[in-house]
Amino acid sequence: MSDSKNKDFRSFVIFNVFMLTFFAVMLLIGTFNDEAIAKTLFSPDNIPVKFVTSLGVYPFFAMSVLFSGALFERVVHSKINKAVKITVCILIGLLATFVGFIGAGSLVDKDSLGNIFPELNRNIPVIIGLSVVSIFPLTYLGFSLAKKTDDRTLAKRIIYLLILLALSYASLQVLKNIFHRPRYRLAVLGYEGIGFVKWYTPFSGSQDLVEAFGIDAGEFRSFPSGHSILSMALVYILQSFAWFSPGLRNKRLLLGVLGFIFAVIIMFTRMILGAHYLSDVSAGAIIGALLALVYTVIQHRISVSVSM
Numbered sequence: 001m002s003d004s005k006n007k008d009f010r011s012f013v014i015f016n017v018f019m020l021t022f023f024a025v026m027l028l029i030g031t032f033n034d035e036a037i038a039k040t041l042f043s044p045d046n047i048p049v050k051f052v053t054s055l056g057v058y059p060f061f062a063m064s065v066l067f068s069g070a071l072f073e074r075v076v077h078s079k080i081n082k083a084v085k086i087t088v089c090i091l092i093g094l095l096a097t098f099v100g101f102i103g104a105g106s107l108v109d110k111d112s113l114g115n116i117f118p119e120l121n122r123n124i125p126v127i128i129g130l131s132v133v134s135i136f137p138l139t140y141l142g143f144s145l146a147k148k149t150d151d152r153t154l155a156k157r158i159i160y161l162l163i164l165l166a167l168s169y170a171s172l173q174v175l176k177n178i179f180h181r182p183r184y185r186l187a188v189l190g191y192e193g194i195g196f197v198k199w200y201t202p203f204s205g206s207q208d209l210v211e212a213f214g215i216d217a218g219e220f221r222s223f224p225s226g227h228s229i230l231s232m233a234l235v236y237i238l239q240s241f242a243w244f245s246p247g248l249r250n251k252r253l254l255l256g257v258l259g260f261i262f263a264v265i266i267m268f269t270r271m272i273l274g275a276h277y278l279s280d281v282s283a284g285a286i287i288g289a290l291l292a293l294v295y296t297v298i299q300h301r302i303s304v305s306v307s308m
Contacts, residue, residue, distance in 0.1 A: 005303055011253055012296040019235070019260060019289040023282045030278030035196045038184040042274050047116065053227070053269035054112040059262075060230040061103025062138055063237045064165050067158050068096040069142025070244075074155040077147075093139075100135035101127065110218070111227075111275060145244040153302050154243055160298050161240055164291050168233050171287055172226040180206040181223040185274030186215065199223045199279040225276045225284035231266040232288020234259035236295040256292070263288065 030037065043049065072092045075085055104127045108114050114121030146154060180203040187196050191213055197203050206220040238255035242248040248255065267281035 005300065008252070009296070009300045012256070012300075013293070015253060015256060016289060016293040016296055019292065020286060023285040023289060027279055027282035027286065030280075030282055031199065034198070034277040034279050035184075037278050038271065038274065041268075041271050042184065042188070043272050044185055044274050046272060049269045049272050050116050053266060053273060053275075054107065054116070056112070056227040056266040056269070057230040058103055058107045058112075059237070060165070060168075060233050061099050061106060062134065063234075064099045064162065065096045065103070065135055065138040066142040066145075067161060067237075067240070068092055068099065069139035070146035071142075071155060071158045071162070072096075072139065073143040073146035074158070078155070096139050097131070097135060100138070101131045104128075104130035104134065110216070115273075149244055151243060153306055157240070157243060157299060157302055160302075161236070161295070164236070164295055165233060168229050168288065168291055172224065172229045172284070175224050176221040176226070178202060179223040180204070180220045181280070182206075183219050183222040183275055184277055186219040188274070191215070199277065199283065222276055223280045223283065224287065225267065225270055225280040227270050227276070228263065228267050228281040228284025229288050231263040232259070232285050232292065234262050235288065235292045239295075 072089060075088050075092065078085065080088075105122075106112060107130065108117075108120040108123060108126055110118075110121045120126055151157075179199070181197050181199060182194050182203060184196075187194060191209070193205070193209060203220065206217070209215060210217050210220070235256050236259070238259045239252045241255065242252045263285060267276075267285065270276040270281055271278060
């Protein structure tokens with residue numbers, strides 16, 4: 001059993017190294033060719049691409065809610081103090097509600113369905129409605145899946161997963177607020193003082209330009225690509241479903257590859273729409289791949305500790 005786990009671990013490490021190498025090469029290419037590639041791909045009115053890109057980040061939030069539901073089940077059926085159990089369950093419920101609301105908002109914002117149907121963008125009643133119809137089913141599904149497994153390490157596995165997902169979301173927020181890179185679709189509009197900026201050159205004065213021209217502040221958040229970071233999380237989120245189904249345990253690598261393919265498709269849609277440059281999506285994907293590697297190491301250690 002130990003040899004089998006070590007063999008699987010090596011396979012996942014090789015896969016993670018491949019992803020890191022692939023995106024590092026893409027980042028290097030983008031560093032020297034960002035503007036030319038963006039100009040070639042730019043098709044801002046491509047409706048099918050807009051629909052595809054709308055699916056980019058919602059799975060991240062939806063699956064976070066689902067795994068919160070699974071953690072809720074573990075806590076409910078744990079032997080911890082009743083008062084502590086109630087407190088933790090309330091906190092998990094609040095977390096699922098908050099994440100579900102953010103996810104619903106991401107589905108209808110200006111870079112998703114709100115780009116196709118402007119009346120949906122930041123429409124609070126619509127966001128609340130989507131939250132209401134999605135949070136409970138996702139939480140219940142996670143609860144039901146967890147109830148079917150007797151894995152004693154499930155709670156620990158989910159907690160580490162949720163921590164990595166939180167880190168991925170935090171990383172994009174921090175980095176975007178450091179670089180303030182103008183998106184390509186903004187750079188081509190001809191505003192004075194706004195043009196092509198290399199990813200490694202922090203852009204200053206964005207707030208003044210927002211106020212002067214009435215530009216959405218989000219147009220200065222090109223680097224790194226949030227869609228890339230969050231869609232790459234599917235690489236390890238999909239693998240995590242093997243915790244609930246014995247039939248998926250030998251297909252974890254395939255699930256990771258499917259997550260990788262999904263992320264790459266989303267990255268291309270972001271470039272086609274002029275929301276990001278190649279370096280933006282590559283940098284975001286590198287962050288996602290690094291977190292996938294951390295996930296692989298942590299989950300392997302948990303598995304080894306159980307078999308000892």
